[in-house]
Amino acid sequence: MNTANPRDFLATTDARVLEASHPSSDYLDVPASRPLKLDSGRQLAPYRIAYKTYGTLNADKSNTILIEHALTMDQYVASPHPVTGKPGWWEAMVGPGKPIDTDRFFVICPNVLGGCMGSTGPASSNPETGKPWGLDFPVITIGDMVEAQVPLLDHLGIDQLFCVIGGSMGGMQVLAWAARHKKRVFTAVPIATAAWHSSQNIAFHEVGRQAVMADPNWCGGRYLELGKEPRNGLAVARMAAHITYLSEEALHRKFGRSLQEISTKSFSFNADFQVESYLRHQGSTFVDRFDANSYLYITRAIDYFDLRAEHGDVLANAFKGTRTRFCVVSFTSDWLYPTRESREIVQALNAVAANVSFVEIESDKGHDAFLLEEPELFATIRGFLNAAAQKRGLKPARRG
Amino acid sequence: MLAPNLQRPHRVDHLVIAEMVERGSRALDVGCGDGALLQLLSDTKDVDGRGIEVSRERVNACVARGLSVIQGDADRDLVDYPDDAFDYAILSLTIQATLQPKAVLEQLLRIGRHAIVSFPNFGHWQVRGRLLLTGRMPVTDNLPEAWFESPNVHLCTIKDFADLCQVVDARVERAVAFNAWGSQLGTWLPLTVHNLMGEKAVFMLTRKWASLSPRNADLSANTINGASP
Numbered sequence: 001m002n003t004a005n006p007r008d009f010l011a012t013t014d015a016r017v018l019e020a021s022h023p024s025s026d027y028l029d030v031p032a033s034r035p036l037k038l039d040s041g042r043q044l045a046p047y048r049i050a051y052k053t054y055g056t057l058n059a060d061k062s063n064t065i066l067i068e069h070a071l072t073m074d075q076y077v078a079s080p081h082p083v084t085g086k087p088g089w090w091e092a093m094v095g096p097g098k099p100i101d102t103d104r105f106f107v108i109c110p111n112v113l114g115g116c117m118g119s120t121g122p123a124s125s126n127p128e129t130g131k132p133w134g135l136d137f138p139v140i141t142i143g144d145m146v147e148a149q150v151p152l153l154d155h156l157g158i159d160q161l162f163c164v165i166g167g168s169m170g171g172m173q174v175l176a177w178a179a180r181h182k183k184r185v186f187t188a189v190p191i192a193t194a195a196w197h198s199s200q201n202i203a204f205h206e207v208g209r210q211a212v213m214a215d216p217n218w219c220g221g222r223y224l225e226l227g228k229e230p231r232n233g234l235a236v237a238r239m240a241a242h243i244t245y246l247s248e249e250a251l252h253r254k255f256g257r258s259l260q261e262i263s264t265k266s267f268s269f270n271a272d273f274q275v276e277s278y279l280r281h282q283g284s285t286f287v288d289r290f291d292a293n294s295y296l297y298i299t300r301a302i303d304y305f306d307l308r309a310e311h312g313d314v315l316a317n318a319f320k321g322t323r324t325r326f327c328v329v330s331f332t333s334d335w336l337y338p339t340r341e342s343r344e345i346v347q348a349l350n351a352v353a354a355n356v357s358f359v360e361i362e363s364d365k366g367h368d369a370f371l372l373e374e375p376e377l378f379a380t381i382r383g384f385l386n387a388a389a390q391k392r393g394l395k396p397a398r399r400g
Numbered sequence: 401m402l403a404p405n406l407q408r409p410h411r412v413d414h415l416v417i418a419e420m421v422e423r424g425s426r427a428l429d430v431g432c433g434d435g436a437l438l439q440l441l442s443d444t445k446d447v448d449g450r451g452i453e454v455s456r457e458r459v460n461a462c463v464a465r466g467l468s469v470i471q472g473d474a475d476r477d478l479v480d481y482p483d484d485a486f487d488y489a490i491l492s493l494t495i496q497a498t499l500q501p502k503a504v505l506e507q508l509l510r511i512g513r514h515a516i517v518s519f520p521n522f523g524h525w526q527v528r529g530r531l532l533l534t535g536r537m538p539v540t541d542n543l544p545e546a547w548f549e550s551p552n553v554h555l556c557t558i559k560d561f562a563d564l565c566q567v568v569d570a571r572v573e574r575a576v577a578f579n580a581w582g583s584q585l586g587t588w589l590p591l592t593v594h595n596l597m598g599e600k601a602v603f604m605l606t607r608k609w610a611s612l613s614p615r616n617a618d619l620s621a622n623t624i625n626g627a628s629p
Contacts, residue, residue, distance in 0.1 A: 183429075252550045324447055327463065350477070353485035355448075358470035360456055381509040387466025 014344040016116070016289055017224065021125055022048040023111070023118025024082040025075050030151045039141040039304075046127065049152050050118025051075050051110040052215035054094065055102035057156070063157050063394050065100055065385075066149070067109040068173035070121070071298055072238075072290055074117040077109040078102070082117075083289045092373055094295035097397075098383040103396035105162065112173075113148040114140045114214030114298050114356070116291035118303070118390075122215045123224060123291040132226075134293060142169070142305045144277050146176045153184070160184050162392060163385065167370035168337065172305050179307060180325070181208050187388045189381065192370045194341035195348070196306035201336060204244055205299040208237030212292045221293055235283030244284045247333040247366035251275060297371040315348035322349075326356040327384040329370075329377065336367040357384060410440055412582040413518040413602050414491055418444050420516060420574065420604050425487035428452070428476045428512065430504075431494030435462040438469070450486075452477060475499045478507035490516045493600070496552040506568050509607040514573070518602040521577065523557030523595040540597050542580070558595040562601065570605040577601045 027050040030036070035045035052075040057064065067077050067090070074081070078088040078095050094100040094107060111119040114137070122137040129136075155160070164177045164185055171193025178188040212218055215233025219226050243251075255275040262272065271277040271326070311317035324340035326349055339360050349356040363369040363375045370377065389396075408586045410418075414437045421427060423445045429438050432451030441447035451469035462469035470477075474491065475498050489512025491504070496519055498504045508515035520542050521527075522547035536585075537547040545551070556564070558577060565572055577585045577598025585594055594601070 061451050346472075347477075347480045350470075350480040350485075351482060353482055355450065355468050356470060357468045358443070358472075359463050360471055362456065376460055380460060382484070383464035383466050390466070 011400050014197075016291070017123065017186075019082060019118060020091070020116045020121065020123035020291065021118075025050050025052045025111075025118060027051065027118055028152050028155050030148075034151060036148055037143065038138055038144050040139055042138040042205070044113075044120070044138060044148075045146065046118035047113070048118065049110050049113070049120075049148055050115075050125070051108055051152060052077065052079060053109075054107040055105055056204060057106040057158070058394070060161060061158050062155075062160065062392060063105050064156075064161050065105045065107050065163045065165060065387075066153075066161050066177070067100070067107060068164065068170035068177075069109065069112065070166070070168035070170050071097060071241075071302065072286065072295075073170075075109045076117075077107070077110040079337070081289065084285070089371060092371075093378065094274070099378045099385065100165070100399050101385075104394065105385075108152070110149050110152060112145045112295060112298065114301060116294040119148075122221070122293035122297055125174065132224040134224065137297060139300055139304075140297060141178065141270065141301050142172045142176050143310075145301065146173055146180060150181070160186055162191060162394070163187040163388070165189035165191070165381075166193075166368065167300050168193055171337075172302065172307075175307055175318075176305075178322065179311075179323070182322050182324060185324045186329070186392055187325045187385070189327045189384065190342075190345065191377075192331055192334050192337050192367055193345075194337045194344075195228050195318075195345050196308055198341070201244075202303045204241060205303055207240050208348075209296050209299060211236040211240070212296060215292075218292060219260055223294075230292045231284075231287045234287045234290065235280075237295060238286040239279040239283045240276070242279060244336045245366055245368045247335065247364055248272070249333060249364040250366050250368075254278075265321065266332050279283070315344065316351035319349055319354055322352060322354050324354070325388055326354060327380070328356060328358045329380060330360045331363045331365070331369040331374075332360060333364045334367045334369065408436075411436070411492075412578050413507055413600055415516065416438055416578075416584070416602050417441075417490060417492065417516055417577050420602075421445055421447060421488050424448075426450075426485075427488040427490055428481070428486045429490045429492065430478065430508070430575065431491060431497070432458075432462065432467075432469060434458055434500065435465060435467045437490070438467050439465075442467075442544065474504050478504065478511060480595060481507075481511040481512055484513055486512045488512050488514050488516055492516075492518045493520065495519050496555045498554065501554045501556075502564060504570060505564065505570070508606060509568065509570055513606065515570070515605045515607075517561070519556065519561060520552075521558050521595065521601050522555040522597045523559060524580075525596050526580070526599075530595075538583050556600050558598055559591065561601070562591065564610065565603065565605060569608045571608050572605055574604040596622055597601070 032045040035043040073089050077090045096103045111117045114121045116123045122133045126133045172188035174190040183380045212233040215230035217228040218230035258274045260274045260277045307318050308315040312390045330339040346358045359380045416447040426448045429451045432453050438517040453470040454473050459471040489508040495501050524541050577594040578600045580599045
């Protein structure tokens with residue numbers, strides 16, 4: 001038995017639990033001698049960062065693109081997910097010949113600290129007790145996520161990133177990288193994001209967390225040791241959040257008031273409407289691949305993000321002295337991180353005369369647009385990266 | 401590789417602006433359109449250029465071509481920049497379309513060590529002729545839109561602009577006018593002749609005032625020197 005791959009014998013849930021402690025991807029164990037000083041004042045050591053890489057690092061190590069993932073994503077940006085088997089979450093953007101061209105760039109995508117796909121988080125085991133961390137895991141911030149990735153770059157011998165790019169929470173990490181490690185970031189591409197999380201967005205997150213915690217199977221966060229799972233609570237959290245990722249227009253276009261496989265109303269609380277059935281599906285597939293406590297910790301980290309407050313209530317101070325080239329992107333129908341929040345970032349960058357491009361992309365797909373086929377987004381990213389690569393002296397990809 | 405207008409000839413005002421700016425300098429092109437001037441400055445003078453453009457489609461096309469451009473508006477967004485952020489703040493054929501030309505010009509003088517402004521001359525003989533002969537708002541090759549469709553809400557003559565430069569306390573370093581065939585008028589000609597024969601003009605200005613207006617001083621203190629934690 002010991003020689004067999006345990007994954008072969010496990011159901012999806014168990015595969016997910018296994019990924020938290022034994023990731024299929026590469027990982028770096030940061031030793032106890034290099035503790036992570038958290039914004040909360042606590043320390044974390046040792047800890048692990050799981051990551052995927054694509055492409056080849058060039059001789060002078062100048063072609064790295066760090067991709068930062070959003071709330072429920074992971075390091076499998078351009079390869080199949082080990083639990084669900086689904087394609088990478090940004091395959092339209094990342095790959096050979098794609099805007100983030102892996103024939104030209106060396107791409108790193110780490111799982112965030114607090115995540116559940118192999119980086120240390122509430123689902124990994126606490127070295128002191130041997131049991132899953134659960135709620136004993138320290139509350140973390142976006143800044144902590146960024147600092148946790150620094151040893152990974154050091155380990156790979158990368159001094160300066162050619163680019164840090166990400167959408168949503170990934171965009172927050174991009175901004176934190178650019179603010180905290182100015183010299184290590186040549187270009188930064190924050191997409192569909194904000195320099196602080198709005199009150200409305202905190203409110204949505206709180207609904208999600210309360211749904212998880214109201215599930216009796218959450219067991220005060222100790223469900224993993226007790227062999228239980230707050231599936232219903234996490235599914236409701238996902239359903240509520242999923243609505244915020246779409247737009248009214250996109251929902252209407254996709255579903256309207258269409259009924260699900262029935263010709264008349266059932267006069268019950270079954271999922272009569274297609275939109276109900278769609279949301280239930282989103283909820284149930286999500287719990288197969290995500291840990292409920294990770295969801296609590298990561299949403300909390302996003303809530304705490306406020307780059308302006310961290311810099312004396314003047315966002316421009318976060319970027320003082322920056323030489324990074326920025327490309328800020330927003331979408332017209334994104335009401336979770338609306339264009340005006342991207343514009344605040346642009347204004348702050350202008351106030352320090354930073355090199356910034358800003359593009360608002362017309363789309364009716366809501367916040368999720370950054371993950372989807374958006375030709376204008378691809379053209380923007382491709383053009384921006386190519387021009388910056390030329391400045392950085394990177395050769396075009398050789399094909400064939 | 402990135403040249404947008406390889407086939408189209410360069411605009412005469414762009415060529416004279418490219419000649420005015422120093423090699424390797426920093427420039428902001430306000431109302432940069434399709435980025436033709438930024439590209440020309442980058443190609444011929446190795447200028448570190450930025451652009452502001454109001455049209456979203458044009459901005460996206462510029463960024464996809466590798467130019468640093470933001471979507472924005474001269475009337476609203478220039479206040480965000482610190483003093484002397486650029487060597488040159490350029491407004492080419494745009495000032496006549498701004499809501500507050502005086503405020504915009506003052507901002508240009510504040511954020512650039514030099515301001516370069518080009519504009520269509522409403523004192524040109526063709527414009528005067530059309531108004532005189534037809535009694536209607538002039539429509540010319542240079543100003544082709546009817547009054548009800550024109551974005552040009554603040555047209556002026558070369559003399560008007562020279563007056564505005566005095567009002568905002570700017571020193572005229574260079575002024576060039578072009579006739580309808582794109583030739584520069586001799587600088588020895590009197591202003592009245594420029595104002596009659598020039599179809600377009602390009603002015604390079606610097607501010608005479610050294611200190612900042614209180615409002616801007618406040619703003620820049622607020623955005624640049626605010627307390628760090």
